[in-house]
Amino acid sequence: MGLGPFFFTRFKMLNRRADKLELLRIAEAVALEKSIDKELIINSMESGIAKAAKSKFGTENEIEVKINRENGDIGIYRKLLIVENPVNTNLEITLEFAKNLSQDFKDKKLGDEILQPLPSFDFGRIAAQTAKQVITYSVREAERERQFNDFKDKKDTILSGIVKRLEFGNVIVDLGGTEAIIQKNELIPRENIKAGDRIKAYCLDVRREPRGQQIFLSRAHNKFMEKLFIQEVPEIYDGLIEIKSSSRDPGSRAKICVKAIDTSLDPVGACVGMRGSRVQAVVNELQGEKIDIVNWSEDPAIIVSNALSPAEVQRVNVDNQNKKLDVILTEENLSKAIGRRGQNVRLATKLLNYEINIMTDQEDSEKRQNEFKEKTENLIKNLELDETLGQLLVAEGFSTIDEIKDSSIEDLSKIEGIEQDTAKELIERANEFHLKDQEEISKKIKDLGLDADLIGHEGLTPGMLVTLGEQKILTLTDFADLASDELTGSFDMVKGERVKIKGYLEEFALSKNEADNLIMSARSKVYKD
Numbered sequence: 134m135g136l137g138p139f140f141f142t143r144f145k146m147l148n149r150r151a152d153k154l155e156l157l158r159i160a161e162a163v164a165l166e167k168s169i170d171k172e173l174i175i176n177s178m179e180s181g182i183a184k185a186a187k188s189k190f191g192t193e194n195e196i197e198v199k200i201n202r203e204n205g206d207i208g209i210y211r212k213l214l215i216v217e218n219p220v221n222t223n224l225e226i227t228l229e230f231a232k233n234l235s236q237d238f239k240d241k242k243l244g245d246e247i248l249q250p251l252p253s254f255d256f257g258r259i260a261a262q263t264a265k266q267v268i269t270y271s272v273r274e275a276e277r278e279r280q281f282n283d284f285k286d287k288k289d290t291i292l293s294g295i296v297k298r299l300e301f302g303n304v305i306v307d308l309g310g311t312e313a314i315i316q317k318n319e320l321i322p323r324e325n326i327k328a329g330d331r332i333k334a335y336c337l338d339v340r341r342e343p344r345g346q347q348i349f350l351s352r353a354h355n356k357f358m359e360k361l362f363i364q365e366v367p368e369i370y371d372g373l374i375e376i377k378s379s380s381r382d383p384g385s386r387a388k389i390c391v392k393a394i395d396t397s398l399d400p401v402g403a404c405v406g407m408r409g410s411r412v413q414a415v416v417n418e419l420q421g422e423k424i425d426i427v428n429w430s431e432d433p434a435i436i437v438s439n440a441l442s443p444a445e446v447q448r449v450n451v452d453n454q455n456k457k458l459d460v461i462l463t464e465e466n467l468s469k470a471i472g473r474r475g476q477n478v479r480l481a482t483k484l485l486n487y488e489i490n491i492m493t494d495q496e497d498s499e500k501r502q503n504e505f506k507e508k509t510e511n512l513i514k515n516l517e518l519d520e521t522l523g524q525l526l527v528a529e530g531f532s533t534i535d536e537i538k539d540s541s542i543e544d545l546s547k548i549e550g551i552e553q554d555t556a557k558e559l560i561e562r563a564n565e566f567h568l569k570d571q572e573e574i575s576k577k578i579k580d581l582g583l584d585a586d587l588i589g590h591e592g593l594t595p596g597m598l599v600t601l602g603e604q605k606i607l608t609l610t611d612f613a614d615l616a617s618d619e620l621t622g623s624f625d626m627v628k629g630e631r632v633k634i635k636g637y638l639e640e641f642a643l644s645k646n647e648a649d650n651l652i653m654s655a656r657s658k659v660y661k662d
Contacts, residue, residue, distance in 0.1 A: 157175075157200075157202070157205045160174040160175050160178060161174075173272075174272065175200050175202065177272060178200060179197075179198040179199065179200055180198075182198045182200075182207065182209070183196045183197060183198040183209075184196075186198065186209050186251070190211070190251060191223065193221075193223045193224075194211050194223050194224075195211065195212040195223075195224060196209065196210070196211060196212070196251075197209075197210045197211075197212050197248060198210070207253075208250065209250070209251045209252075209253065210248035210249060210250055210251060211223075211248070211249045211251055212224075212246055212247075212248055212249075213225060213226040213231070213246065213247050213248075213249055214226070214244075214245075214246055215227070215228050215231050215241055215242070215243055215244065215245050215246070215247065216243065216244075217243060226247070226249075228241065228242065228243055231247055234247070234249060281339065281341050283311075284308075284311070284336075284339045284348055285339045287336050287339070288336050288337075288338060288339050289335075289336060289356065290335075290336050290360065291333055291334070291335055291336070291357070291360045291361070291364070292306075292308060292313065292333070292334060292335075292336050292348075292350060293308075293331065293332070293333050294306040294307050294308040294309065294313065294331070294332060294334075295307045295329065295330070295331055295332075296326055296327065296328050296329060296330045296331075296332055297312065297328065298328055299326070299328065301317075302317035302320075303315065303316050303317055304320065304326055304332070306332060306334065306350060308348070311348065312348070313334075313336075313348035313349070313350050314347070314348070314349060314350065315332075315334055315349075315350045315351065315352060316349070318353070319334075319337065319349075319350065319351035319352060319353050319354065320352055320353060321352050321353055321383045321384040321419065321420050321422070322383060322384045322385075323384060323420075324352070324384065324420050332352075333352075333361075333418060334350035334351060334352050334357065335350060335351045335352070335354050335356050335357035335360060336348065336349075336350060337349045337350060337351045337354060352383070352419075353381070353383040354381075355379045355380060355381050355387075356379075357419075358379055358381060358387055358389065358415065358419060358422075358424070359376050359379050359389065361414075361415045361418055361419070362376065362389065362404060362411075362415055363376075365406070365411045365412075365414050365415055366403055366404050366406070366411055368395075368398060368400075368403045369391075369403075369404075372394060373393070373394055373395040373398055374391055374392065374393055374394065374395075374398060374400045374403055374404070375391065375392045375394055375429075376389060376390070376391055377390040377391065377392050377429045378390045378484050378485070378486070379484065380480045380481075380483035380484045381422070381480075382476055382479075382480060383419075383422065384419070384420055384421075384422055385422060385423070385476065386422065386423045386424075386425070386472075386476055386477075386480060387419070387422055387423070387424045387425070387480070388424070388425045388426075388427055388440060388480045388481065388484045389404070389424060389425075389426055389427065390427045390428075390429045390436065390440070390484055391404055391426060391427070391428065391429060392428075392429035400426075400428060400429070401426045401427075401428050404426045405426060412424055412426065425440070425442065425480075427439045427440045427442075427484065432451075433449075433451055433453070433458060433485060433487060434448075434449035434451050434458070436484075436485055437449055437458050437460060437481060437485060437487070437489060438460075440480075440481040440484055440485065441460065441469075441470045441477060441478065441481055443469055444462055444466040444467075444469035444470035444477075445462065445463070445466050446460055446461070446462050446466075446470070447461045447462050447463065447494060448461050449461070450497075454644070455488075455642050455643070455644040455647075456486065456487045456488060456644045456645065456646060457487060457488045457489075457490065457644070458485070458487045458488070458489045458490065459490045459492060459497065459500075460489060460490065460491050460492070461492055461493065461494055461497045462491070462493065462494075463493065463494070464493050467491065467493060470491050471491055478491055486646075488621070488644070488645055505524075505527055505528075508527045508532040508533070509523040509524050509527050510523075511533075511534070512526055512527065512531075512534065512537075515534060515566050516534065516537070516559065516562045516563060516566060517562070522550075522551075525548065525550060525551070526548070526559075529548050531545075534563050534566055534567065535563075535567065537559055537560060537563040538560065538563035538564050538566075538567050540560065541560075542556045542557050542560065544556075545559060545560070571595065574595040574596060574598075574599055575595065577599045577602070578595065578598050578599060578602060581599070581602030581603065581607070582602070582607055583598055583601070583602050583607050583608075584607060584608045584609060586608065586609040586658070587601070587606075587607065587608055587609045587611075587612055590609060590612070590651070590654070590655060590658075591654070592647070592650070592651045592654070593651065594641070596641065597638050597641055600637060600638060600640070600641075601637060601638075604637050606637070609655055609658060609659055610659050612651075612652070612655050613652060613655040613656040613658075613659045613660070615637075615652055616652070617645055617648035617649045617652055618634070618636065618645075619636060619637060620636050620637055620638045620639075620643055620648040620651070620652070621636045621638070621639060621643050621644070621645055621648045622634055622635050622636030622639040623636070
């Protein structure tokens with residue numbers, strides 16, 4: 134029911150009892166139609182009539198309107214404050230004059246407020262239009278608030294609606310009484326959606342905005358796939374199977390990692406369903422997106438072996454501290470593990486939140502040999518050792534000068550062939566090199582012209598600062614504008630081949646998480662305003 138016709142045809146006859154009761158009926162009908170409180174409708178009517186009354190009795194008056202909830206009687210009053218010496222007679226009144234107005238005010242005293250009854254009047258077109266605007270605005274705001282409250286709790290759920298229209302690649306969805314939007318980047322690529330289609334999507338966000346609530350949906354988000362599995366697999370819904378993580382290349386391929394809370398269950402089999410019925414229902418909703426279901430394990434080496442299927446993994450070298458995995462496999466399995474345009478390994482990386490390096494057995498052997506050679510040459514050169522002693526120290530786990538500096542004579546003496554005097558000399562040389570190295574690094578930092586803010590940024594070592602300076606990254610702003618991959622290094626596909634992109638701080642073995650934290654803390658300082 135619209136509010137407009139009522140105000141132009143009924144306000145001129147408010148003194149008639151039938152129209153007063155109709156006032157209440159209209160309030161009730163509007164409340165039911167808009168799903169908002171009837172009391173709010175009546176309150177907004179009182180405000181609208183009060184505003185219209187001000188145009189009749191004068192805007193300098195403070196008008197209050199009361200509608201009887203039982204019979205629809207409308208009382209129009211002027212609010213007055215009882216004072217000893219009135220200054221503004223439109224707002225103030227003496228005690229004596231108040232008592233003379235009505236018997237109801239006999240017990241009033243200074244400082245009290247009274248409501249002086251005003252005569253009924255015929256609403257003209259302008260007054261009725263004014264009242265209509267006030268009530269319409271109040272009802273619209275109440276409706277928006279109700280819609281926001283209805284949908285704010287539906288965030289992180291799947292919503293279903295009818296496609297209303299398409300605008301500039303975005304899809305507007307009618308959820309029944311309100312609209313939501315699926316932005317172009319939240320759609321599954323190459324998905325054919327038409328007006329009138331029924332569609333499901335993940336409720337990404339619900340925001341309160343000046344024009345009303347905005348509901349943002351997504352069909353490309355990882356959570357959309359997870360919520361579909363919760364709908365299709367009763368064991369997940371009941372908490373017997375847990376979804377640990379997921380990753381998607383929307384419309385193409387996805388991976389989901391599941392763990393059985395009830396150890397008697399096969400989590401992968403439960404998600405696949407009889408003859409693949411459960412996973413196929415999810416695949417159909419995701420427009421044919423291929424889904425790999427991965428069994429979760431405490432051992433990241435087992436998870437990555439499962440996640441890189443159909444490739445057969447020979448072995449995995451795990452670096453938990455830096456969250457890195459070196460996956461070694463045969464030449465024929467290399468392309469399977471990497472996948473088309475690196476898709477398989479990229480999805481596995483997101484699934485585990487580990488950096489995954491794919492390599493053949495030969496590449497792994499060469500890498501180990503090169504690392505051993507580099508560490509040995511570093512000790513030989515800087516501590517002035519012979520090759521045999523350098524190789525012995527690296528083989529026993531003392532791969533850096535700092536490790537030797539921080540060790541004890543007893544630890545080094547345990548190595549066969551190293552006596553206490555030799556151990557003592559090694560530690561002294563390591564300390565001398567460290568002091569000299571720190572002096573040289575400090576001089577380099579000064580010569581490179583790094584800003585004090587970057588030098589003082591927590592987490593950056595002197596060696597890192599020198600490396601950054603050599604790459605012309607001289608201020609905290611320069612550093613904040615970097616991406617974590619630029620620090621740690623990454624892989625990219627160039628002309629169909631997987632190419633290693635070296636990171637600025639790769640030699641310092643930064644994990645992706647550590648790089649993210651360094652950059653985000655820099656951004657919080659630079660862009661805090």
